[in-house]
Amino acid sequence: MALSTKAIKTRIKSVKNTKKITKAMEMVSAAKMRKAVDAALNTRMYARFASELLDHLAGIDDPNYAFLEKRPVQKILMVVISSNRGLCGGFNGSIIKKASALFHDKENLARHRVVEGEETIPSMDNVEIDVLGVGKKSVAFAKRHDLNLVGVYDELSETPSFEDVLSISNTVNARYMDKTYDKVVVLYTHFQSSLVQEVKVRQLLPVCAVDIEKMLADLPGEESEPVEVFPIEQYIFEPGLEQIIEYVMPRLVEIQLYQAILESSASEHSARMVAMKSASEAADEMVGDLTLAFNKARQAAITQEIAEISSGAAALE
Amino acid sequence: MPFTIVTPNGVLYQDDVEKVTIPTQAGEITILEAHAPMVSIIQAGEMHIHKDGNVVPLAVSTGFMEMRPTGELFIIADTAERAEDIDLSRAEAAKARAEELLKQQDNMADVDFARIQASIEKELARISVGKKYRR
Numbered sequence: 001m002a003l004s005t006k007a008i009k010t011r012i013k014s015v016k017n018t019k020k021i022t023k024a025m026e027m028v029s030a031a032k033m034r035k036a037v038d039a040a041l042n043t044r045m046y047a048r049f050a051s052e053l054l055d056h057l058a059g060i061d062d063p064n065y066a067f068l069e070k071r072p073v074q075k076i077l078m079v080v081i082s083s084n085r086g087l088c089g090g091f092n093g094s095i096i097k098k099a100s101a102l103f104h105d106k107e108n109l110a111r112h113r114v115v116e117g118e119e120t121i122p123s124m125d126n127v128e129i130d131v132l133g134v135g136k137k138s139v140a141f142a143k144r145h146d147l148n149l150v151g152v153y154d155e156l157s158e159t160p161s162f163e164d165v166l167s168i169s170n171t172v173n174a175r176y177m178d179k180t181y182d183k184v185v186v187l188y189t190h191f192q193s194s195l196v197q198e199v200k201v202r203q204l205l206p207v208c209a210v211d212i213e214k215m216l217a218d219l220p221g222e223e224s225e226p227v228e229v230f231p232i233e234q235y236i237f238e239p240g241l242e243q244i245i246e247y248v249m250p251r252l253v254e255i256q257l258y259q260a261i262l263e264s265s266a267s268e269h270s271a272r273m274v275a276m277k278s279a280s281e282a283a284d285e286m287v288g289d290l291t292l293a294f295n296k297a298r299q300a301a302i303t304q305e306i307a308e309i310s311s312g313a314a315a316l317e
Numbered sequence: 318m319p320f321t322i323v324t325p326n327g328v329l330y331q332d333d334v335e336k337v338t339i340p341t342q343a344g345e346i347t348i349l350e351a352h353a354p355m356v357s358i359i360q361a362g363e364m365h366i367h368k369d370g371n372v373v374p375l376a377v378s379t380g381f382m383e384m385r386p387t388g389e390l391f392i393i394a395d396t397a398e399r400a401e402d403i404d405l406s407r408a409e410a411a412k413a414r415a416e417e418l419l420k421q422q423d424n425m426a427d428v429d430f431a432r433i434q435a436s437i438e439k440e441l442a443r444i445s446v447g448k449k450y451r452r
Binding site for chain 1: 321323324325326327328341342343346353354355356357358381383386391393395
């Protein structure tokens with residue numbers, strides 16, 4: 001029996017050690033989460049006003065502007081935002097699940113949406129999807145499934161700055177402008193609260209009013225009044241409509257991408273915090289169970305010893 | 318006139334103001350109450366907010382502005398700073414650094430040149446706004 005108590009003791013020790021690690025990770029991610037959430041919330045206001053402006057501009061129905069042009073979709077670029085590290089619960093799992101689902105439903109993704117109802121431009125057959133991976137986990141996913149991976153960005157810091165995102169958005173804009181891709185979507189995790197995160201798919205390019213309104217609806221502003229539709233003709237454009245569109249559209253793509261990355265980062269840290277919290281709780285429970293088993297084994301050993309001694313004494317008499 | 322400046326770091330200024338002078342690409346403009354709806358591109362420079370007879374100077378970098386038909390004015394800028402938040406010595410140092418970069422590299426890409434030029438402009442605006450506060 002002595003052996004079994006020793007084995008249980010070692011297990012208790014190892015579980016306790018693991019608990020120390022998960023506890024420390026929980027604290028670290030709680031601190032990181034606070035920062036990431038602050039950054040995401042601060043940028044929301046900016047993204048909101050910028051998107052509202054974009055929403056107004058998207059009302060322009062002029063195919064001369066490449067950013068607004070709805071081409072028949074042959075190739076899609078999917079920006080998948082995941083984390084660099086694991087141990088964050090279902091965070092990467094749900095992103096990857098959504099990505100796989102999209103790959104099985106390519107035709108739907110290729111469809112253009114307009115404000116009044118469904119598609120106007122038929123999508124082509126055999127749509128192709130390429131992946132631009134942000135974060136190591138999405139890159140691993142693309143490699144495992146033999147997807148066409150066109151770009152890898154796995155060196156973003158915990159709290160990415162606007163400049164860090166520029167290289168991604170520049171690539172996206174350039175690839176769209178040279179008509180390599182007819183549509184760019186971004187897959188990210190929207191941060192609702194530290195317990196609730198939701199995977200979202202948003203269209204970055206071409207700029208489309210429907211998607212912007214959806215994105216706006218997700219951002220809880222102080223006054224969530226619907227954005228009124230102003231006739232775009234009322235506006236004065238200084239220095240000119242063309243310059244405005246050329247300047248504003250790429251910037252707004254940057255902002256949306258930046259926002260998506262910040263939201264994902266906030267979600268990642270809170271997912272990790274929750275995962276580590278439940279791991280610590282599970283460890284606590286396990287230590288309790290093991291201690292009970294240990295005490296029982298110890299008691300059994302003592303009882304057996306007494307039985308042996310007393311029976312030995314009885315044999316002597 | 319309701320007026321708001323937002324940057325990626327949050328809302329910097331939100332208030333009712335009389336008029337705002339904004340550096341745009343096509344030159345400096347002043348927006349008064351009930352201006353026609355307008356969209357314009359902002360250049361790095363000084364912005365002046367007039368409120369109750371006081372003038373609040375701000376240093377802004379690139380971005381855009383939107384005057385809504387509802388009479389609200391929005392500035393969506395990459396950065397914007399109040400005079401009291403500007404560290405003059407750091408702004409001077411940043412400008413000197415950018416100028417140094419500009420001198421060193423004669424055959425740099427146009428993009429880099431433009432970027433450094435833009436940062437010099439931004440620092441100049443910060444210095445000038447910061448000095449106003451000191452006086």
